[in-house]
Amino acid sequence: MALADGEGAPAAGRFFAFTRFRYESVVALAGLAVVWQIASLFVPHFLFPSVPEIATRLVEIFTSWNSLLDMLATSGRILAGLGGAFVFGTLLAIPMARSPSLARYAYPLLNFNQGIPALSWVVIAIIWFRGIEFRIFFIMVMTTLPAFTFQVLDAYRAMSKDLFEMTLSFRPTRFDLLRTLIWPTVLPGMLTAWKVNLGNASRVVVVAELVGATGGVGYELLQQQQVFDMAGAIAWTLVLVIFVLVVQGVITLIETRALRYRAIAEHAL
Amino acid sequence: MSNTPLEILFERVSKSFSRPGGGPAFEAVRDLSFSVGRGELVAILGKTGCGKSTTFNLISGLIRPSAGRVAVQGHDPYADFAWFRGKIGIVFQNDRLMPWRTAIENVALGLELNKVPPAQRLEIAASWLARLGLSGHANDYPHALSGGMRQRVSVARAFAGKPDILLCDEPFSALDEHTGNALRQEFRNLLQETGATSIFITHSIDEALWFSARLMVFERPARIAYETTLAPETSEADRAAVRDRIRKVLSGEG
Ligand SMILES: Nc1ncnc2c1ncn2[C@@H]1O[C@H](COP(=O)(O)OP(=O)(O)OP(=O)(O)O)[C@@H](O)[C@H]1O
Numbered sequence: 108m109a110l111a112d113g114e115g116a117p118a119a120g121r122f123f124a125f126t127r128f129r130y131e132s133v134v135a136l137a138g139l140a141v142v143w144q145i146a147s148l149f150v151p152h153f154l155f156p157s158v159p160e161i162a163t164r165l166v167e168i169f170t171s172w173n174s175l176l177d178m179l180a181t182s183g184r185i186l187a188g189l190g191g192a193f194v195f196g197t198l199l200a201i202p203m204a205r206s207p208s209l210a211r212y213a214y215p216l217l218n219f220n221q222g223i224p225a226l227s228w229v230v231i232a233i234i235w236f237r238g239i240e241f242r243i244f245f246i247m248v249m250t251t252l253p254a255f256t257f258q259v260l261d262a263y264r265a266m267s268k269d270l271f272e273m274t275l276s277f278r279p280t281r282f283d284l285l286r287t288l289i290w291p292t293v294l295p296g297m298l299t300a301w302k303v304n305l306g307n308a309s310r311v312v313v314v315a316e317l318v319g320a321t322g323g324v325g326y327e328l329l330q331q332q333q334v335f336d337m338a339g340a341i342a343w344t345l346v347l348v349i350f351v352l353v354v355q356g357v358i359t360l361i362e363t364r365a366l367r368y369r370a371i372a373e374h375a376l
Numbered sequence: 377m378s379n380t381p382l383e384i385l386f387e388r389v390s391k392s393f394s395r396p397g398g399g400p401a402f403e404a405v406r407d408l409s410f411s412v413g414r415g416e417l418v419a420i421l422g423k424t425g426c427g428k429s430t431t432f433n434l435i436s437g438l439i440r441p442s443a444g445r446v447a448v449q450g451h452d453p454y455a456d457f458a459w460f461r462g463k464i465g466i467v468f469q470n471d472r473l474m475p476w477r478t479a480i481e482n483v484a485l486g487l488e489l490n491k492v493p494p495a496q497r498l499e500i501a502a503s504w505l506a507r508l509g510l511s512g513h514a515n516d517y518p519h520a521l522s523g524g525m526r527q528r529v530s531v532a533r534a535f536a537g538k539p540d541i542l543l544c545d546e547p548f549s550a551l552d553e554h555t556g557n558a559l560r561q562e563f564r565n566l567l568q569e570t571g572a573t574s575i576f577i578t579h580s581i582d583e584a585l586w587f588s589a590r591l592m593v594f595e596r597p598a599r600i601a602y603e604t605t606l607a608p609e610t611s612e613a614d615r616a617a618v619r620d621r622i623r624k625v626l627s628g629e630g
């Protein structure tokens with residue numbers, strides 16, 4: 108079938124690109140571990156704990172119920188925060204896309220927001236709100252919302268006038284226009300926003316948890332700092348890094364699936 | 377054409393586009409009047425940039441006239457926009473395929489927006505792809521199709537909904553001679569089958585003559601500079617005269 112011919116080749120290309128990427132990642136990360144291990148032989152142990160020690164702590168975290176709950180709590184906070192920012196960010200982008208004059212007012216406010224440090228939102232959230240989970244949600248949304256709005260707006264603005272008029276010529280309902288044209292147009296931008304924001308969110312969430320939370324990765328990190336346990340601190344950091352990498356992998360999978368229609372140039376830049 | 381009901385009416389229509397710099401507005405259509413009866417086939421010729429595509433946009437209601445009145449089936453295509461759902465099919469000058477839809481999904485778009493059930497619309501779309509010689513490419517994305525194939529997909533998309541009115545902007549221009557001839561024949565068959573009113577834009581005088589249709593030659597800004605109607609029985613000598621006359625008008629001597 109024509110489908111198999113047309114689709115097989117790029118799919119295979121992507122597959123190999125992906126495995127090559129993974130192979131190189133493994134080499135790079137293993138190299139980092141080796142350098143660290145060598146350093147640990149020459150530097151006091153409480154500054155550079157050995158790799159096996161960190162690995163042991165990591166295994167402990169993944170095998171203890173309480174630690175797993177901390178992990179889940181933090182993951183949940185990241186995803187809830189991003190989900191909230193995504194929904195509110197998109198809801199804000201829609202009227203901005205429809206009304207340029209509203210956009211002219213909203214842009215400076217969003218840019219102003221971009222300048223506010225995460226820690227300021229932590230302080231504000233503590234003063235304004237009582238519930239710890241709500242505080243964290245608020246902090247996450249305020250820090251990651253503009254990126255969603257900007258990405259959705261950019262994608263919408265870049266929408267082809269030709270395709271818009273072509274679709275319009277069939278007289279679609281508002282919902283059909285959204286479904287058949289606008290959604291596929293903004294989807295790539297949204298996926299990018301998720302990827303970018305995921306990194307931001309994992310940085311912000313620990314700051315948010317440091318102040319007030321009684322569980323979660325940030326809380327655990329604070330505990331390690333108080334007992335001066337470097338191996339524990341690194342193990343908890345790794346937990347968060349692993350979470351980000353896994354979610355990023357999931358988004359990449361969605362991307363390859365949803366954007367499979369894109370042409371792949373045979374030359375790389 | 378007094379015995380056929382009126383399908384498209386232009387009454388002293390003008391269209392100007394404002395310029396981003398704020399300079400004087402650009403007039404693409406000036407004082408254009410004509411009417412087209414139901415089931416009629418009209419070919420529009422005219423130099424590049426004389427406002428042919430703009431005239432199509434006015435008929436399909438995508439843009440609003442600056443002055444004058446456009447009526448299609450008695451309705452204002454711009455103001456009564458939704459009323460025309462399923463009634464107008466357009467083959468745009470460029471193919472305008474959605475890159476995220478396969479060929480067959482692109483063909484089915486109009487049917488989908490007109491609420492035809494999925495199984496039925498895919499069947500119709502598949503039969504159109506077959507008619508245009510694209511059966512083997514139903515599941516290809518546009519980037520994997522050649523320019524001529526994409527053009528045929530966009531022709532299939534406009535035809536699949538069996539609209540009352542077909543507007544085709546150089547539908548056969550991106551095709552080799554053989555495919556072009558087959559598609560022209562297919563186009564004529566379809567018009568006979570459905571009785572659709574059709575206007576097509578072409579830069580080829582021969583193509584316009586081949587259809588033995590009503591011919592309108594535009595000057596710039598869009599106005600009718602010359603108009604005539606050919607019948608299948610029109611003699612070769614008369615055709616040659618018409619060809620000469622069109623050449624003169626297009627070169628600005630007529
Ligand atoms: N949206 C627009 N804004 C500004 N100017 C426009 C717009 N659309 C068309 N024009 C101008 O109107 C004139 C007529 O354009 P149109 O596309 O109708 O020409 P055409 O007869 O279809 O030409 P071609 O044979 O090259 O396709 C052109 O000079 C073009 O620059």
Ligand SMILES: [Mg+2]
Pocket residue numbers: 428429430469545
């Ligand atoms: Mg044109």
